[in-house]
Structures are given as structure tokens and as C-alpha cells.
Amino acid sequence: MKTPKHIRRREAERKARKRKENRKRLCLLKQWRYFCRTGRWEWDPSRLHWHHRDPTQKTRKVCHLVTRSWSRIEEEIMKCDVLDINEHLALHGLRALRTH
Numbered sequence: 899m900k901t902p903k904h905i906r907r908r909e910a911e912r913k914a915r916k917r918k919e920n921r922k923r924l925c926l927l928k929q930w931r932y933f934c935r936t937g938r939w940e941w942d943p944s945r946l947h948w949h950h951r952d953p954t955q956k957t958r959k960v961c962h963l964v965t966r967s968w969s970r971i972e973e974e975i976m977k978c979d980v981l982d983i984n985e986h987l988a989l990h991g992l993r994a995l996r997t998h
Contacts, residue, residue, distance in 0.1 A: 929941075
């Protein structure tokens, strides 16, 4: 049986609200953790990347968790470091990040 339209709409609104709140919070946290590590403030959070220290412990990409609870996001980012885009590319030996 198909979920009623009003329930789907309410769920979509909830996810949109949660996504907006969590993205803002993640950007600030990303900037703060980078500052704590390097002593430099990066004004553009899109230049900072979450890097899993141990890829075998990774459950999902942090960007895919924005509609989830903050505790679940926090659990995942505790396994990560925040790197500048150039540091991240150098660490993986790439010239550009793959999009998939």
C-alpha cells in the first residue's frame, strides 16, 4: 500500500529541515576542527574534507548522513580528520577527486 501523500510531504519537510540544520552545524564543526589542527581558519568550508582515518571503520560518507540524527553523525565524524582539499588529494595520490 502506498504511503499517503500528506505523510510523504511531512516526511520530506522534516528531512529538508534536518538537512539544513545539520549542514550548517557540520560546516562550523569542520572549520573548527581544521582550526584546532592547523591554527588557520578556513573561511570556505567547501575546501575542507572529512577524511576517515581507517576506511574499514567507515559506515557511510558524512555528507550522506545529513538527514540522520546528530548522534549518528557525531559517531561517524569521530572516525575522521578534517583536511584541506589539497592535503586530501595528496594523501590519496590524486589530482582531482572522483565524483562517485
